[in-house]
Amino acid sequence: MAGISGSENREPINEQEVAAKYGSIRTEMNNIYSKITELEMEASEHSLVINAIQPLDPARRCYRMIGGVLVERTIKEVLPAVQQNKEGIEVVIARLNEALERKKKELTDFESKYKIRIRKNDGESVDDNSKKEGSAQGVLVGPANA
Numbered sequence: 001m002a003g004i005s006g007s008e009n010r011e012p013i014n015e016q017e018v019a020a021k022y023g024s025i026r027t028e029m030n031n032i033y034s035k036i037t038e039l040e041m042e043a044s045e046h047s048l049v050i051n052a053i054q055p056l057d058p059a060r061r062c063y064r065m066i067g068g069v070l071v072e073r074t075i076k077e078v079l080p081a082v083q084q085n086k087e088g089i090e091v092v093i094a095r096l097n098e099a100l101e102r103k104k105k106e107l108t109d110f111e112s113k114y115k116i117r118i119r120k121n122d123g124e125s126v127d128d129n130s131k132k133e134g135s136a137q138g139v140l141v142g143p144a145n146a
Helices: 002-008 015-053 075-113 128-134
Strands: 061-066 069-074
Touching: 015 075, 061 075, 069 075
Parallel strands: none
Antiparallel strands: 061 069
16 A cells, blocks of 8 residues: 555656646645535535425425435435535535645646746737637527517
C-alpha cells in the first residue's frame, strides 16, 4: 500500500510526465464539476416534488420509484423520505465543492511550481470580444399562434 501512494506522489521527471499529471488534475476537476452539476439537478428535482406534494392531503395516494419498482404510498410516508434524500444530496454537493476547491488549489500550486501557462489558440487571447459578437448563435422562434 505504501508503495502505491509513494509512486503516486513522486515528482514528475520530464515534460511529458508534468503534462500528464496536469491533465489528470484537470480531468479530476472536470469530473467533480460534472458530478456537482448532476447532483444539483437532482436536488432541484427533489425540490419540485416537495413543492408539488407538500400542500396536498397527507392521506392522498402517491407513487414512488424505489430501486426500479413503482410503489404506492401516501404523501405522509413519501414527503419525509424525499426531504431527507434532498438534504443528503445537498451534503454531498457541499463535500464535492470542498473537494473542488482543494483541486483548484492543487492545480494553481502545480501551475506555479512548473510555471505552466495556458496558451490560447491563434489570436483568441487578444481580441475575444469581436469574435464573440460575430459568432453568437441565437434561437429562431416562429410566430406565436395563441
